[in-house]
Amino acid sequence: MAEITLAQVSKRFGPVTAVAELSLAIADGEFIVLLGPTGAGKTTALRLVAGLETPDAGRVFIGGVDVTGLPPAARDVTFVFQQYSLYPHLSVFDNLAFPLRSPTRRTPEDEVRRAVHEVARLLRIEDKLGSRATQLSGGQMQRVAIGRALVRRPSVYLMDEPLSSLDAKLRSELRIELKRIQQDLGATMLYVTHDQTEAMTLASRIGVINQGRLVQIGTPRSIYEDPADIYVATRLGSPGINLLPRALFPALEAPSATATIGVRTEHLAIAKANTGAVTGKVNWIERLGDQNHLHIDVNRQQIVSLVDPDEGLDVGDEVAVTLRKPLFFAADGQRVR
Template sequence: MAELNYINVSKRFGEIDAVKGINLEVKEGEFMVLLGPTGAGKTTLLRLAAGLETCDSGDISLAGKNMHAVPPAERDVAFVFQQYSLYPHMSVYDNLAFPLRSKIRNVSEAEIKKRIDDVAEVLRIGHKLQNKATQLSGGEMQRVAIGRALVRKPALYLMDEPLSSLDAKLRADLRVELKRIQQELGATILYVTHDQIEAMTLGDRIGVLKDGELVQVGTPKDIYTNPDSDYVATRLGLPQINLLPKHCLNEQYSEGGVAFVGVRTEHLEFKADAEGAYSAVVQNVEYLGDQCHLHLAFEQEKITLLASPDKRWQRNDRVSFNLVNPVLFDRTGQRIRGQTY
């Protein structure tokens, strides 16, 4: 395994700045996740690391070696794409063996068999090795696609939303499997996604991207509890953080350039009465079994809070609430630090 470094990397496609001055270190053995919406620059960063695109400016290094003049085939990386990209006429075994049978690698058949057996055990697909790719379920095909990267034992794994085309249960199952595999192998992985749950559950650290810029890097807990901007705050958390204009609130938020006050659903203290600082009306009740989300109308805004599923909430119920641990933002959306309420 090896560390990956982006050093002031930029890339344009015509008039579009896909990546703008990115500086990022992916540590050896780290599971780094890049999170952002479509068009944020996630896949471009992967393609630059793989050598499928070239930097307009800046450098990329892998294991301390500058990759600028190194062709893709000679970079010690494996790429897992969003689509499975398996050879349908081949068995699972031959799909896994394909990258090792390249003349460039010159791996013996005995070594190929050993690697495939080891990877099949890790991925729990040993009983499927003789099946054709077309005989597999979606989850099994994605395991094979991941396995085809694992057998190479590269310095770096690049993964481009490999779980996004699966159904919810398969995504949840493979998230657990992928994290287990990474920890067992000590692999260095750079993984991109727009799914905040994947980012929170998989990443040792998360890098949040916006319009080609890396706006914050930190552990999942850091990003969730200590966002640098309202953009970062809204990327993590379901339901999203409540962002309230200051004019809806009392005068204690009127100083210091505060424009918006953010508070997460679990940080709203509330009662089914009118004794709190603010009063709102229940518009909708979302019962989820182990928890309940109340969607409230407050002034001209909407608020979501986390409630106990034990109480039978009804539309038009009135509740009062107080803000706990609010996060303050200025009119540009940047975090205001050093002020507490």
């Protein structure tokens, strides 16, 4: 495996800046996830590492070697795309073996068989090796696509939202598989997604991207609990963080520059209304089995709170709202500490 370093990398497409002065260091064996909405620049950053795009400025290093001017084939990376990109006329075995049989990486056939069976075992598709790709389910096809990247044992694995086209159950299963495989191999992975659940469950560290710029990078927990600004705060959390005007809680101690108060759903204490607290009215309850989400109206501001299903609250109840661990943001959206 190898570390990856992006040093002040920028890329423009006509008038659009896709990546702006991106600096990022990924350690050997680390699983980094770039998180952001469509158009944030995540895939372009991935393609710059792969050599599928050439930066307008900055340098790309893999394993300490400057690869900025090298073609993709010389970088020892593999790329897993969002779509499966399998050869439909080939068996699963031959799809997995294809990278090892290419003219540039000709491998002895006994070594090919050993590598394919090892990867098939990791991905739990050993019983599908004789099947055509067209006979597989969506989840199995994506496992083969991932396996084709794994079989080469490159320095770096690059993954562009490989689970986004799968249904929720398959996504959940493959997230667990992918994390297990990455830990077993000690692989260096750079993974991009717009899905916060993927980012939180897979990443050693998450890099949040906005309009081509890396806004914040840190462990999933630190990004969730200590966001740098409102944009980062809204990337994680389901339901999303409550963003409320400062004036809604006049008695709350807050920095003088505070314009907006952010509070996670689990950091709201809700109880039947009593004196001395901000009060609201329960408009709607999402009953999710192990927990309820209360939708509360407080002075025409909508607040969502996470509560125990045995709390005994119902639609129409007047409730007292108390904040725990609030986050404070200035008028420009930056965090106020």
